[in-house]
Amino acid sequence: MAHIELDLRERRAIEDMLNAKTPVCKIAAALGRHRSTVYREIKRNRFEDRELPYLNGYYGVNAQRTAAARRMRRRKLVRLKDLRKAVITQLKEGWSPEQIAGRLWFEGQPVRVSENGGEKIDHGSGGMILLRPA
Structure with missing residues (x-):
């Protein structure tokens, strides 16, 4: 099966469902992705700020930007x-x-x-x- 990266729509859906306290397995099912893909996405693209820890979390737009920057570096x-x-x-x-x-x-x-x-x-x-x- 071909590797298909998450797009902005899927990342925003992950953000919305995480904010609604939806379990990751249900998020994965709603997106038609494996739960490990969603776990990996949250782990790799989670926003963290030591000075303002109340802002820590997963933000879809920020995750898209981070993933795009990572994609450009590796090629x-x-x-x-x-x-x-x-x-x-x-x-x-x-x-x-x-x-x-x-x-x-x-x-x-x-x-x-x-x-x-x-x-x-x-x-x-x-x-x-x-x-x-x-």
């Missing part, structure tokens, strides 16, 4: 065109993702890719699909 090969071009070139030349990551480390590049980054290029890169060369 180096989408954000950094020069890095993406170098990785694609090396993959086409037959380099393995492990070799590419090792070479970047050896050259002391400030930006690194993980060893499995080669397989992840298709995530959000405009539909471009690259498979690891056999």
Whole structure:
């Protein structure tokens, strides 16, 4: 089954149901999601302020903003065109993702890719699909 991220509508529904003291299992059922997805969402995107603890809680709009920021940070090969071009070139030349990551480390590049980054290029890169060369 494909991974489908929560959208703003679902996050606002979670916020409303949490404010109404609805159990997480019922929230998950109403959204058509697994309860672990809802638990994880609440844990990862909960707002906390040490100076104003009465504001602590889950806010749908804030959760959407936090998730979007996290999504942008994790996609180096989408954000950094020069890095993406170098990785694609090396993959086409037959380099393995492990070799590419090792070479970047050896050259002391400030930006690194993980060893499995080669397989992840298709995530959000405009539909471009690259498979690891056999």
